[in-house]
Amino acid sequence: MNPHKPTAAEHAIGALKLVELHLDFPTVIDRATVRGASREAIERLQQPQDANARHLPALFCALFHRLPRGYVPHVTVTTDPQRPFGVVVTDPADNVVARQLGKTIEGLVELVAAQLPLAGAGEARA
Structure with missing residues (x-):
């Protein structure tokens, strides 16, 4: 079974949820994780679409x-x-x-x- 590959929009939503978690619980979700997820989401959103x-x-x-x-x-x-x-x-x-x-x-x-x-x-x- 193939694992679900999130769309660029789903990826961005996940990154935004991580930001929210980081703001609420800064010791649980570190800044580097949030930055990495946000950077990946931005890159995927900027990729050319079919x-x-x-x-x-x-x-x-x-x-x-x-x-x-x-x-x-x-x-x-x-x-x-x-x-x-x-x-x-x-x-x-x-x-x-x-x-x-x-x-x-x-x-x-x-x-x-x-x-x-x-x-x-x-x-x-x-």
Whole structure:
């Protein structure tokens, strides 16, 4: 099992909590520990973010609009430059019904829609 790797924001929150503990209990949490944690958090916050991450809200909205009611899209960026986006779709019972990698938002939405069952008794999807 992989241990949880905190995000940059979670790391910064942890450093701020250490500051609070140091202020309340200076003999328990020493200054060097607080400085080290704060420095690491600042470095992580200043690291460049994945350029494709800014497109995730648009991908989520496009999928959410296209999916049947109750289906939930889960979106992420990948390390593959040819297919930088990943999607997993779950149904109302939390079963995975589609998963796909893609290069563009529009193309990925179409690929995912093609994997879903047709609604009802044969009528076209909305």
